Amino acid sequence: MVCSGRLALGALRAPGLGTWPCWLRGSGPTVLRRLWGAAVVRPGFLSSVEEETLRRELEPALRRRRYEYDHWDAAIHGFRETERSHWSEASQAILQRVRAAAFPPALAQLPMVHVLDLHQNGYIKPHVDSIKFCGGIIAGLSLLSPSVMRLIDTQDPQEWLELLLEPGSLYILRGPARYDFSHQILRDEESFFGERRVPRGRRISVICRSLPEGEPGPSSR
Ligand SMILES: O=C(O)CCC(=O)C(=O)O
Ligand SMILES: [Fe+2]
Numbered sequence: 493m494v495c496s497g498r499l500a501l502g503a504l505r506a507p508g509l510g511t512w513p514c515w516l517r518g519s520g521p522t523v524l525r526r527l528w529g530a531a532v533v534r535p536g537f538l539s540s541v542e543e544e545t546l547r548r549e550l551e552p553a554l555r556r557r558r559y560e561y562d563h564w565d566a567a568i569h570g571f572r573e574t575e576r577s578h579w580s581e582a583s584q585a586i587l588q589r590v591r592a593a594a595f596p597p598a599l600a601q602l603p604m605v606h607v608l609d610l611h612q613n614g615y616i617k618p619h620v621d622s623i624k625f626c627g628g629i630i631a632g633l634s635l636l637s638p639s640v641m642r643l644i645d646t647q648d649p650q651e652w653l654e655l656l657l658e659p660g661s662l663y664i665l666r667g668p669a670r671y672d673f674s675h676q677i678l679r680d681e682e683s684f685f686g687e688r689r690v691p692r693g694r695r696i697s698v699i700c701r702s703l704p705e706g707e708p709g710p711s712s713r
């Protein structure tokens with residue numbers, strides 16, 4: 493699915509596409525060219541049954557926790573989170589699909605999956621994931637609420653890209669999108685994708701990451 497004529501981004505042509513897809517918008521052709529293949533969204537990656545499978549499995553563990561707000565220097569506000577290594581068979585199959593879509597077969601991955609529950613008034617400030625805890629690829633599923641993820645070039649704030657993350661979508665950040673740009677999730681008041689208002693409700697993300705570089709993979713332990 494492409495949305496022709498909506499982007500006003502000049503004559504940029506993505507490989508294999510007539511125009512840029514309608515879930516990405518950016519400051520201009522340069523950023524789109526730089527991040528093509530590095531910041532990827534796959535809308536409808538999950539079926540509604542798969543989304544419901546994950547949600548139902550995660551809800552009990554999340555509900556036991558309280559939303560956290562009070563860390564003044566923290567990147568994330570209004571959230572609760574958990575990490576999970578044991579999953580039902582149905583969820584394992586879903587996560588296997590995510591891993592296959594996002595990671596080259598030989599790349600070592602963190603066995604723990606990060607589950608982040610953002611309250612409807614929660615948000616994520618611009619940050620770059622620490623290289624101590626995260627390798628070169630981040631892959632996240634979004635459940636429940638749509639949201640806008642904004643990437644900003646850490647060297648040049650004029651260069652930005654926005655990702656529209658619908659429930660059931662998968663996003664992948666790698667290469668320059670992982671290291672040269674910060675990422676954030678907009679708070680409800682600022683949650684617009686161009687002209688389009690994207691009301692932010694509660695959002696759950698399920699995030700797989702590759703192993704930090706220099707960290708011995710499971711096979712070499
Ligand atoms: O919720 C997301 O999809 C992103 C979370 C994030 O940026 C992080 O935990 O570092
Ligand atoms: Fe992050």
Ligand SMILES: [Mn+2]
Pocket residue numbers: none
């Ligand atoms: Mn975290």
